[in-house]
Amino acid sequence: MESRNEIPAVFNPQPRNTQHRQLVDVATVENRATDDVQLNKELQHKVFINIVSKFICKTKQDRLHSGIFVFFFALWLTGVLRLILGGWSIANGNLAADLSRNRQMYYAGLSEVVNGILNQLICFSTIKSALKTLKHAALTSTGVKAASFGFMLLLMIDIAAIIYIKDVRDAAFHSRIQFGMLRTLQRNYGTSNDITLAWDNLQTNKGCCGAINYSDWFNSTWASPVATARGDGVLPISCLMGPTGGACEAFGGAIVTSQPNYIVTSEVTMVEICDSVQMVYIFSRGCGELFIPILVDNMEVVLLCVIGLLVVTLIASIFMFALARLLPRHQRVTSAYSPDESTV
Structure with a gap:
């Protein structure tokens, strides 16, 4: 007989303890x-x-160093703008040089690329020093003055570029460009791939022919071997427009000989209707009157941008000279973030 005090085998308090645990x-x-x-x-x-x-920062010195960092970072951005402006000017200046032998815009762009590189080097070295000041001040008045002298060099290059391109609105400048276009057309078309491509693209895209008009091509070195004793005119295909089937403003001439890259024409007269397939129709406008205003506008953009950058650089140089008076001359300044460092 089982005892009443004996715990039944089915009762086990362990699961409850395990669940609780x-x-x-x-x-x-x-x-x-x-x-x-x-x-x-x-x-x-x-x-x-x-x-x-x-x-x-907590201290006046540290706030000064952080301000220097922000200031030179903004100047670094102006260096980026210089590089962009210089690259754009060189690209457009190359086209102007190919068409007219005028390199003013090209050299102005080159000067801005040089200025942009110098600007970046100066700002990078100063920003690097300013970043060091967040732990221990490494920027001195000597370093800031050196940076300001570097910006004075940028000023001189900017002034030289402004003087070099300031005459873009003068009639003499326009005459030089037109004469240069006539000279490249008559002397270099067909012998220089760059000039040939530049002229063909200009005439096709702008709807023009010759520097002044179509007759400029008749005296060109390129046309001389093809021209006949009868005085027929030789024109590149890029000078021609197709029949419009209606009113037009063009020169029309009889076809003497047609080749893939040129055509020989005669009896050229002004026409008002371009509807005959038996004639060639020549763009009536000279390329000089279309290209020169574009070149002038582009050079004025460069001129205004350089003047703006010159003003920014001048203000920056004055600010840096004033800033140099607030910094130590040679020694390193102990920062609030390195209280244990001693002044050298």
Whole structure:
């Protein structure tokens, strides 16, 4: 007979203790996860504050160094603008040089590329020193003065570029461009691939022929071997427009000989209707009157941009001379972020 005090075999308190222990462990894990998230947030906040504090500094000296960093970073951006302006000017200046032998815009663009490179080097070296000051001040008045003298060099190059291209609105400049276009057309078309391509693209895209008019081609070196004793005119295909079937403003001439890259024509007269397939129709406008205003507008853009950059550079140079008086001359300045460092 079983005793009443004997615990039945089916009763076991262990599962209840295990379940309770599991619940406690889950709660502990959740609490630790919450604590870890909170700790991560606090660490991120501290990192953010630490980064911001590098630019919003506690001491006057550190605020000065952070201001120098921002100032030279803005000047670095002007260097980028110089490089963009220089590249654009060189590209357009090459076209002007091919068509008219005028290299003013090309050299103005080249000067801006040189200025942009110098600008970047000066700003990069100064920004590098300013970044060092966030831990221990390394920027001195000597370094800022050296940067200001570098910007004075940029000023002189800008002034030389302005003087070089300032006559873009003068009638003499227009005459030089037109004469240059006539000379390249009559002497270099057909012998220089760049000039030949430039002239063909200009005449096709702008709907023009010759520097002044179509007759400029008749005396060209390129046309001389083809021209006949009868005085027939030789024209490149890029001078021709197709029949419009109606009113037009063009010169029309009889076809003597037609080749893939040129045509020989005669009896050229002004016509008002272009509807015959038995004639060639020549653009009536000279390319000079279309190209010169475009060149002048582009050079004026370059001139105004260079003047604007010159003003910015002048202000920056004056500011740097004033700034140099606020910095130590030779020694390194102890920063608020390195209180244990001593002045050298």
